[in-house]
Amino acid sequence: MKVETKKKANKEQEAAIGHFGGKLLSAGAGSGKTFVLIEHIIFLLTDFKNKNDQKDWQLKIGPALGKIVLMTFTKKAAGEMSIRMMRRVDELLIEATALERSNELLFWKLIRQNLSLLNITTIHGFCHRLLRMGFWNQFPQNIELLSTIEHKDKIQKLFDQWFSETSHKLDPLFVSCSPALMTAMKDIFSSPELRVMWLNPHLPQKADAEIDLFFTQLIKVNGYFALFDNAIDLTVNNSEKNKKWHDLLVGFEEIRSQKGTVNSHNYLDYYSFFNTFSRFPTISKKEASEGQKEAFDLIRTFRDDLKAVMEDLKALTTHFNIYQKWVITISNLFNFINANYLSIDGFSFSDLEFYVHQGLNQSKILEKIQESFQYFIVDEFQDTSFIQFEILKKLIGDDHKKIFAVGDRKQAIYGFRGGELQVFSDCAQLLGSENNFFLKNNFRSYDAIINYNNSLFENIFPLGTKFEGHDPHGVSMESQNIPITFEQNRGEVICFKTTILGVESDYDLDALEAEVLVQHILEVFSKEEFQSICVLYRKLAPSSFLLEHMLKHDLAFSAQVKIKIADDPMMNLFLYLVELQLNVDDYAKSQSSKLLLSTLLEIFGLKRDVDLILEQFNHDIPILGLMTAFQKFVFSVGISNSMHSQNFSLIDSLCRIAKENLTTLYGMLKNDSSEDYSMEMMSGDSKSNSKKRITIMTAHASKGLEFDVVLLGGVHTNGRYLGMRDHLGKFPHSFKWKKSFNQKNYFKSPAYHLESEILKLKDFSESKRLLYVACTRAIKQLVYVDLYGMKKGEKQGMLDNANSWIQALRLYPGTIREVEVENKESLQIDIPLIQKDHLGILLHHNFPKLGHISELSVTRLASIANCNFKFYLQNICKIDNKSSSAIFQLIDSDEREEEKGYSSMARGTEIHQSLSKLFKNEIQRSDIADENQSAVWWAWDLANSLLANHEVISEKMIKFSLFGQMISGTPDVVFCDKLNNLVIWDFKTGNRNSENESSYWFQLHCYAFAYAKLKNIHLDQSIEISLLYVDQSEVVTQKLSLEEISQLLWLQWIKTESLNQVNLLHCPYCEYSNICHKANCAH
Amino acid sequence: MLEVIFYKSTNDIAQKKNLDINPLIICPSPLIADSLRRLFVEETEVITISKWIGDILKSKKLEKINKSELMLRLSSVWRHYFPNEEAHLFFKSFELFTELRSFSLNLELLADFQKELDDVISKSIIIFWTFIENENLIDEHLSYQVVCDARINRQVWFIGFKHLSGVQIDMLKTLGELDEIKIFFPKYVYRETLPNDWIRWIEPSRELDNDRKLSELKVIHFPKSKLNLSLQALSESKSPFHITIANSNLTLSSYQELHLDNSFFKTARDLFLVARVSLMEELSLKIGSGVLEIDLFIQEVEEIKKASLAVGDYLKYKCTLLLDEAIKIYQEFQSSVDAFAIKVFAQILELNSPRISAVTLEKEEQSRVFDFNEMSYNQSELPIVFIASSDHGSLKSQESKHSDKMLEALRLIGPQKRAGLDFSFLKNDIIQFLSEEKNLLLIEEGLEHIDLSWREILNEFSLSNFEITPNYGLKKAKDYLLARITPGPYPLTSISASKMQCFVDCPRKYYFSYIEKTDHRPKQRLEFSADEMGVLEHEIIQAYFFQCSNWKEGIIDLKRCEEIVENVMAKFLAKHSLVISKKTRQIAFYELLHHSQNGILFLLDFLLKYKALDIKFEVKIPPNPMSIVGSIDCLIFLPEKKVALFDFKRSSAAIGSKKETILFEKIQIWVYLIALIKFMGKEVEIWGYLNLSDIDDSLIFDESEKFKLEQGHVDYFFSIIDLIIERMKSEINYKASPKNANVCDFCEVSLFCNKGAVT
Incomplete structure (x- = not known):
């Protein structure tokens, strides 16, 4: 079946698109990988269309889409992929419309409608989804994702629990290193891979077994198989026979053949043999065969390893019981945290993978999940971790057709996040070589750059540390093709070269490099052909020098910076x-x-x-x-x-x-x-948000991006690997230990040595791939600076690190341009970023106010007129000091904002109701109960004078905006004449207390304000508001303009900003005085 | 009659009202109710569905059970049947139970769905269902059925509903048999609905044409984390405008980012969160992994209540009151409290905590900042600026958490809530607002390339850039500390080695350390600081040699050493207000023990090896013409009137490199050497710094380097000291000039210092 695509696929792309899974696609940089992924999904959907009746589409298309999972490495990539997918379907819709293919139009319309059911997500997102679907009873369904700091706190709490339960029986040595134990546990529980490793570690039984295990693993890690499995060819010219290097090979071969592969019983023999050489010999590069050189290199590293570990292995044998105690205690700690992990709510990001991995062991649940998700496309497969691969393997079960993995092992740069290259090889093996496809064309870079990268990385990928020997973790370079050849060789790799004397420090190198880089940036910045320029670093620290230069030259840039x-x-x-x-x-x-x-x-x-x-x-x-x-x-x-x-x-x-x-x-x-x-820190022309800006970022961040010009930064100083410094490693049994408190130096456990070795080798290997990623971002020009910095007073001695990028670049230099740069000593003391950049802060030149309120009625808000703190207790804390029984009722109601005013006394309510009914003509004057007659009649008679020429609004709820906030209230009665003159009354029963009237007036001010706004009256217009004390036949009146009322209300409203303040004058009348701490303190 | 009215814009709804007679408008929330009240010119009765149902129930003298009470009651039922199951499983069952009741009140209809469930959950749903029926409890879903027989006798409009459940649709259909019920639904959203969406249960298939035209939209792109700068530039170039954020659940800090003068916003704030967590943790600790009788639990709560009141912690006090209420219901069924109950109580407290809002206080508000909930049906005269930022989260939430089979089972019973439909509503609203010419979009750079939702929205527009001129640039360098320095010179009454070192390191650091005496470290801390540990270690070593006079035997008395550490520590803690946990104390104890043992062992070895005569600590520098003061950490008296000098440090970083000492960049030891040689007339044989954390990392100059103490060399250093002292005495400006980056590490004003950069 052939798929029509707008952009035509080439042959290798076609093969990668038109299949039904079970494939591993190695897709190089710029090879059109995303295009292939999208077209592959279109291919599958087209196949669905062809295989199903039109009448079934509607019913089946949703579930069919939901069964496909496209896993991307980042959320950003998932978003981009979703948009690409939507656009592609839109294109197909347009095509179908143009070609009047109604059948296809209907189909792609359905796809478009249901497209959100297609799972385009990260593996974390997918695991989160599985957990949310509630397959597992042991995990909560509503997973609260913890921030790093919250996760750390969770581990700390569990650690403290363990500590308090065990500290009495802990060796002081453990107690004193508990911060290190805690740090290690935090790291282990932040990585699903490590946590799985720790789940069932063996417990050491005998020293010999531990040492044997160590050597077995060391051989694997450092590739010593070649050394111990095969005999060394000792054939040499006679002239070399008495040379030390030949003696070494002969001697080693002798032990190897007699004693066999290194182990607990013979390592001392090997060690003694090495000690017979006072100095390690030098091999004759001319005379020795390739095999001999290789064996010689391996013997040297083996000797170094043995030397480094010797004292520690001896100590392990001598004090095995102490070592064992360390292992058991640390394992107990892990087991405790692991067992109690779910007792504290919240999952970290890594827990999502861990628990899905564990949960998939339940076969019934696995079946259900396998039924729900049936096809997995995995992008950036080279950065997949073991756990992620395990999850995928479980999800696809025995049906390898369910997976389509796409990646480029040369671009594997996330080892620090668990990415594991071995996964790529395992998958390749799992699917069989006939299912390994390649996209070799590079549509991104110009010829010169493709050629340069091919040659450089063919050279350096196989090399071991210091760009010598062999890299056991290296990848093979699959060279990329130039798809279209132009007459002129396009593109350029430039090496700016200079020799500097008297270089003192790394800072000097970085500073001088920046000076050269900026000169080139100035040159290319103004050129039309170079629209995007980027400087890539392994770590950002050296970029500070470049930033200084860019500022000086007023170049617009956007730089990734790390804020501590x-x-x-x-x-x-x-x-x-x-x-x-x-x-x-x-x-x-x-x-x-x-x-x-x-x-x-x-x-x-x-x-x-x-x-x-x-x-x-x-x-x-x-x-x-x-x-x-x-x-x-x-x-x-x-x-x-x-x-x-x-x-x-x-x-x-x-x-x-x-x-x-x-x-x-x-x-x-x-x-x-x-x-x-x-x-991102930005500078330069502020209007330039649509103009050219130089980008400065890490090579990691540049993945997936491309730039016309790529400059490599910090190449001289970036290869330094500091090694393991922590007291505890992250692998099981990896720690530094002591036999007693007074021992001066710690011993290292075998696993500590191994972990250290693995990390060192992987760091180097990954550094090369990171350089590859950086170099392949360039479209037209790749630039770096080569400084031959000589130390002061020394004839030789490059300052730059033997593992740094420059050493690799020197092996295959680009077009060399000699430059001159003046040597200056640099003292790198950075001004804190806070003084340079806004860091997100912007100051406004007013002092705005922020208040706190709950949903309010006028009556409730009125308490603020009495006392700010009373308002706090009543309306913020909602403490009902009279009766707390109604709390449930009050809180759960959805209609809190529409509460009506209430009267504290039944009689008051009756009088209010009577008056309201009179105003509404629902009762007669004579219907009033005897005990209320005098009060009601008095008020009613008073109202009569207004009734003739006023509209009367009685007990009607009004909702209005008070300084932006919607408030509801129900005034007792409002009179309004034709000219919108307002008279508002509030009836009060009982005796008047003029000292405790403020909240009554506040309510009247609110109602006056509300009606004034409703009637659109002018600010100057006067409003009459009255309190009618019906039992005392007393009327208290205020006449205020709307402006005055607004001002009075404002003064009350802003009290919500300072709710701590207490009005002591109100205390005698306050129902909260018995619990009011503030009032009591004041008294 | 039940009828769906399709509308294109909010205006259409307003116009419909003019033609009709006083309908009762029912809407989903108070916010929409407010918007609708404002929308209709004439006075209109608008009521929320919850209030409407509540009123009818009230008229029937019935009462609806609220969610928190139902949860509490059902949790007791759960405990009875599943005493060993985890709390989260109960919550899961409870949520599913309430969700299923929204589909149908007839459990039999849900049989197929239940087959897909785990046994415990399936069983619990049957139990809950039976319980609620037996107890005649009216939950929200049953309330819709109960009101079906109510007669309204007027036209009823349902507006603003983005979802109606199966039970609600049944209610509408029943009401529609006798009353005129109209449901308002946006036309363009209907076009995107799927067959099982709720509206299709009422209006299964209506052909609606797509007459939406591509509109012009003005757009500003702002770089990530530069929203406030862009907004400021916009407000400077444009007359007042409102802001809307396309999200309905914003935090206070999100609002604060969008600072506009005289603007109003309101945002929910959970003031009780910390109080709740703290209360529940306190009670959890009391219970541990066991159980507590309810009376004892009540007592505990009562005590916390009293304590909260006593200190004026009303937030916590309120939480105890809420807990009281919950306990009242709880104790009808249970007689003890355990970890499960605590988790349920925590949920109840969260549900019932007062809902508080933060509001800006503006007398004359010019503009408002809305979240999207407030925007629906709102019409504004001012322009609206829409903000799309990745910080505000995605417009589209995740789709259903049910499996295909579950969804299949539900499909026949009632409509399912679909995130895609929610997004269609949101999209429709956003497109409607953005289509207005006066409005514009302020969107984060690149967002439309990674966010499908925004891409879909922007597909409906032809975009043009709106130019603003924000200042993203860097700030000009300035010496912020200069104004805080009172210029010297200052008299020097005493000069210690550390003072001098500090001055050499950086005069500004010296100013703030010794003249301004900046000391802001709180006394109340959770840990010993490094300098305090240093002091303690000095003290311990000194005390050890004072108490163990048999040092000549060269054997350390470990027990005595431990006792000394314990005593010294206890004395220190009694004097200072550190809040040290048992664990921290233990760790500190062993660190002190370890470091001081390192020091003691070294000194014992040394004393033995060099046949020392005496050892003295804290040896005071005698009065001298240079006014140098201070004490030498450790002085060992060797035969032939020679001495050895040691200064104690806790790390190699504090010692510095050998080169630094040789070049007189680290001068402390030199000052002591001068004091010994020049003022005390001693012959120094060996000198250096002891690194107590790792003795092998100490810096010791032995006999082989004695030439460094030759007359000329010492005199040279003497002149250097003289010079330093002179500079200290005459210093006026205290400019920042750190010797190296490490100097700034422990400087109190490091964050504000220009580090000597030209300003």
Whole structure:
């Protein structure tokens, strides 16, 4: 079957599109992989169309789409893919319309309608979905995803539980290294792969067995099979026979043949053999065969490994029981956290994969899931982890046709997130070589760049560390093809080369490199042919020099920068405010905190005194909580913050974890300040958001992108691998240990050595692939700088690291352009970013106000006229001090905002009702009950004078906007004449107390305001409002203009900003005085 | 008669009202009710469906059970039948139970669906169903059936519903048999509905033409995390406007980002969250993994209530009141409380906590910031700026969580809620608003390329750029600390080695450390700080040698050492207000023990090896012409009147490199050497820093390097000290000039300092 596609697929693409799964597609950079993926889905849908009757489409298409899962590496990629898919279907709709194919039109219309059922998601998203579908009873269905800090807190809590249960029997050594234990556990539980590794680790029984296991794994990790499995060819010319290097090979071969592969019984023999050489010999490159050289290299690394581990293995044998105790204790800790993990709510991102992986072991559930999802297309397959692959394997079961994996192993750069290249090979094997396809054409880059990359990486991919020997984790270079050949060779790889004397440090190299790079950027920036320019780094630190240059030249750029929590302005503001609270009783300390706070605010641009706002913040904490008080503070000083999704959500998490305890928060803020997040810093022409901007980012972030010009940055200083520094590794049994407290140095466990070795090798291997990713982003030009920096006073000795990118680039230089650059010493002390960039902060020049309210009626709001704090207790805390029985009723009602006014006494209600009925002509004067007659008649007679020429509105609910907030209320009676003159009455029973009338007046002001707005009356127009004390036959009247009323209401309304304030004059009448802490304190 | 009225825009609804006679308008929420009241020119009775149902029930003297009470009652039923199951499974069952009742009140109809469920959940749903029927409880879904016989005798319009359940549709159909019921539904949304969407259960298939035209839309793209800057530029170039964010669940911080002068916004705020969590955690701790008799539990709650009141924590007090209410119902069925009950109570408290809003206080509001819920049916005279940012989340939520078979089973019973349909409503509203010429879209760069929802919306428009000139640029460098420095010179009464070192490192750091004396670290902390640990280690080592005079034997008395650590620590804690947990205390204890043992062992070895005569700690520098003050950590007296000098440090970073010491960049040890040689007349044989955390990493100059103490060298350093002191005495501006990046690491003003950069 052939699929028509708008963009024509070439042969290799056609093969990759038109199949029904069970394929592994290796798709190189720029090979049209996304196009293939989309067309493949279209192919499957077209097949569905052809295989099903039109009458069934409607019913079957939804479920059919829902069974396809396209897994992408990032959410962003999923979004892009969804849009590509939608556009493609739209194209097909247009085609079908143009060609008047009604059948197809109907089909693609149905697809378009149901397209959202197609699962385009990340594997995390897919796992989340499975968990949400509620297949498993052991996991909650509504999974709360935890932030990093919350997850850390979860592990900390479980760790503390374990600690409190076991600390009495713990060796002091364990106690003293518990922070390291905690860090390791946090890492292990943040990685599904590690957690699975830890689930059933063997427990060491004998020292020999441990050592044997170590050597078996070391051989695998470092590829020593070649050394121990095959005899070394010792044939050499006679002249070499007495050379040391030959002696070494002979001696080694002798032991190997006698003792066999290294193990617990013979490692000392190997070690003794190596010790017979005072210096490790040098091999004759000329005379030795390739096999001998290879064996020699391996013997050297083996010797180094053995030397490094020797003392530790001896200690393991001598003190095996202590080592065993370490293993058991650490395993117990893991088992405890693992067993109790679900007792605390919330999942981390990695838990999604872990629990799905575990959950799929339940065969019945697996069957159900397999029925729901039947075809899996996996993009960026080279970065798939073991667990993810295990999940996929379970999902497809025995039917390999259910998977179509697409990736490029040369671009595997996410080992640190669990990405595992082995998965690619395993999958290739699983599906069989006949199902391994390739997309070799590169449609992105110009010829020169494709050729350069082919040659460079063919050279360096196989090389081991320091670009020597063999890389056991290397990938093979599948060269890319140039699909169309032009007459002229297009594109260029430029190497700017210079020799510098007297280079002192890494900083110098980075600074000098930046100087050369910026010169080239200036050259290409103005050229029309280069529309996009990007500088890519392995790590961003060296980019600071380039940024300085770009600023100097006023080049527009957008740079990825990392902000440490410790440097984030909002986090610092929060920290200083917390600190100020803690220092409140210490004058000197609080003055210091204030100095820092005021400086920070000045950096924001705030010059005014914020003492009043600060005072309000202090008052707000106990009544609103710290987080709300802080946000209110931020708002009140006029700050808007565009980094809130980073910093505010972190502050929010911290507040929840610490339950707003200031001391705990302070500790957390200080301890977690090294975490960071990424953002974009921009400079240059501010109007340039549609113009050319130079992009600066990490090579990781550049994946999937392309640029006309790519410059490689930090190439001289980026290869440094610091190795494992933590006390505990992440693999089971990986730790540093001591036999006793007084031992000076720690021993390393065999697993620690192994982990260290694996990480070192993988880091190097991945660094090469990262360079590949960076180089393949270039369309027209690839540029780097080669500085031959010589140390001061030394003839030789390159400063740059032996594993850095420059060493690779030197193996296959591009077009060399000699440049000259003046050597200057650089002292890299960066000014904190907060002083350079807004970092999301913008200061406005007003001090806005923020109030707190609940859904309100006029009657409820009126309590604010009595006392701010009473309003807080009554309407914010909703403490019903008279009777709490109605709380359920009140809270759950959806109609809270429409509550009617209430009267505290039944009699009052009766009189109100009587008057209302009289106004509505529902009863006669004579119908009034005897006991209420005098009060009601008095009011009614008074009203009679107005009835003739006024419209009467009685007990009618009105809803109106009070300074933006909708409020409802029901005035007793409103009189309105033809000129919209308003008279509003409120009836009161009992005796008048003029000192406690403020809330009554407030209500009348509200009603006056509401009706004035309804009737559109002028600001100057006067409104008459009266309190009618019906039992005392007393009328109290105010005549106020709308403007005056607005002002009075405003003064009350802004009290919602300072709910802490107490009106002591109201206390004698306040029903909350018995529980009011503030009032009691004041008294 | 039940009829669907299709409309294109909000205006259409308003116009329909003019032709009709006083209908009763029923809508889903108070917010929409407010919008509809504003929409209709004449006074119109608008009521929410919940209020309407409530009123009818009231007239029948019936009462609906609310969600929290139903949850509480059913949780007790659950406990009876499934005593060993987890709380989350109950919540899952409860949610499913209420969802299923929205499809049908006849459980038999749901038999096929139940087959797909796990045994426990399936059984629990039958039990819940039976319970609610036996107890004659009216839940929300039954309430729709109960009101079916109500006669309204006027036309009823249902407006604003984005979903109606099967039970609600049954109610409408029954009401429609006698009354005139009209359901308003947007035309363009109908065109995107699928056969099982709720509206199709009323109006199965209507052919509606697509007469929507491509509109012009003005767009501004803003870079991620630069929304506030863009908005500021826009407000400077454009007359007042409202803002709408295409999301219905925004946080206070999202609103705060969109700061406009004189603007109004209102946003929900859960003030009780921390109080709730804290209360439930406190009670959980009391219960642990066991159970607590209900009376004892009530006592515990009562105590917390009193305590909260006593300290004026009314948020927590309120939570205890809510818990009281829950307990009242709970104790009708249960006599004890366990972890399961705590989880249920936590849910109840969350459901029942007062709903509080934060509002901006503006007397003369010019503009408003809306979330999308507030936008429906709202008509505005001011232009509206729509904001689309990835920070505000996706427009489209996830589709159903049920499997295909479950969906198949439900398909025959009633309409299913579909995220795609919700999005169609939202899209329709957004397109309607964006189609108005005065409005514009402010969208994050690239969002339309990764967000399908926005891509779909923008497909309906032809876009043109609206130019603004925001300032995304970097800030100008400035010396923020300069104004906070009172210029010198300041008299120097005493000069310590650390003071001098600080001045050498950076005069500005010196100013804030020793002149301004910036000290903001709170006394109340959860951990010992590094400097405090250092002080304690010094003290322990000193105390050990003071107490164990038999050091000449060279054997460490471990027990004594432990006792000393314990005593020194206890003394310190009694004096300071640190809040140290048992774990932290234990860890600190062993760290102190470890470090001080390292030091003691080294010194014991040293004393033995060099046949030392005496060892002294904290040896004061005698009065001297340079006014140098301070103490030498450790001085060992060797034969032939020689001495060894050691300074204790806790890390190699504090020691610095050998090169730094040799080049006099690290001067502390030199100051002590000068004091010993010049002021005390001692001959120094060995000197250096001991790294107590790792003795092998110490920096010690032994006999072989004694030449460094030759007269000329010492004199040279003496002149350097002199120079430093002179500079300290005459310093005026205290400019920032850190010697290297490490200097700034522990500087209190590092964040604000320009580090010597030209300003």
